[in-house]
Amino acid sequence: MAETNLRILLVDDEPLAVERLELLLGRFPGTEVVGTANDGEAALEIAESLSPDLVLLDIAMPGMDGIDVARALSESAVDPAVVFVTAFDNFAVAAFDVAAIDYLMKPVQPERLERALDRVRDHLAGGDRAGRRRMPAHVEEFWVPDHSGLVRIAASDIARVTAERDYMRLHVGARSWLIHRTIAKLEEDLDPALFLRVHRSVILRRDTITSLYRDEAGHWTARLKDGGEQRIGRSYIDQVKKLAGR
Template identity: 60%
Template structure:
């Protein structure tokens, strides 16, 4: 961070004393951060945030009383609200973390370098918020996803997703040659993704419009979308009107 910047004022909220102590030790070694307090449950996290106005909240999810997701929702109404970084032993809350606009999502045990990156990201987020305040209500469209990765969790920008395919109770996000599973419904994705950018072509498939190279018909007259990576995506009968809309017919 720039030398003239003030240290980030950080509040830790974790009901496990050993986990909270480890975070304090890591924070003491991190650059550009200052601990201002600790909370051991959700209600205390809200009360201390209101009293201390921290820049960043390192927030556990599974806590007595209000869980971390509920705390983040409650604090979102504050102006200004702290940048929230979730610190948890569980990866199944990643989608919920995105929905409350978390800046980052760290898996326990926290790696010191990973914590530093999260603090740097929080600093950048706070600076951007000051220089470019978000419009009232924020964007109505999904802009990013959290997905499990071998190293923990990865943030995926919605604009980078080539297509989405359904796999039972999960959706697979395809980005180039890589893909990630997220716990989401196809209906929720169709509603949340910007229709100017994405189109649903099948009950189990959503495709980014500029990833479509063309359309052909098979022997039975069904539309087939040819995609930029050389693969093909059948168009469901209920979605054939989308082909005409894309082609301007």
């Protein structure tokens, strides 16, 4: 099947970010940057003039932000596909509400951009923009502070999440990182097919649980692949036991 040619509008208030996206898109055949904009109002005007297939759209911009731009585009006659490109992971739910196709974290990785372009092509091939537009309902990656910079963590690499007051600790292998998030919000963001909350302060990746046992006092505990154990909270026992088909 011939690859769908994508006419793309880039919107970001940082010129270097626009330039970097242009360079990345140059790696992929079947993409054409037809315009750029540095603010929301200009983006709407250019979109109306050029009718792009796709808008790669920053969220945090002065004046009209990306969420407002996406909402306005969806109500316009142009109605292009929208993929958000942002440095902040806490806009994912808002992005889903305005029916974005995808949500990319800066700095954008080439393989992640390629997956987003494939999703856009699938959407366009469906021929029903209002009905088929979809963004992953769950966060796929986190950018977390690490010394003087940021580290990208794939959600699927997280083995365990533990609560520490107003912060969540993401455990990946022998390392861990803190993010400012409530456990309820993180539980909402993570894919329930991969993760399971087992305690009021603990979320586990499902495939790290190797067995379940109950002690003499009636408390249930999960044994983990790394040799550790995790006590299961009473209100989560029924949900955890479904792992074993119980």
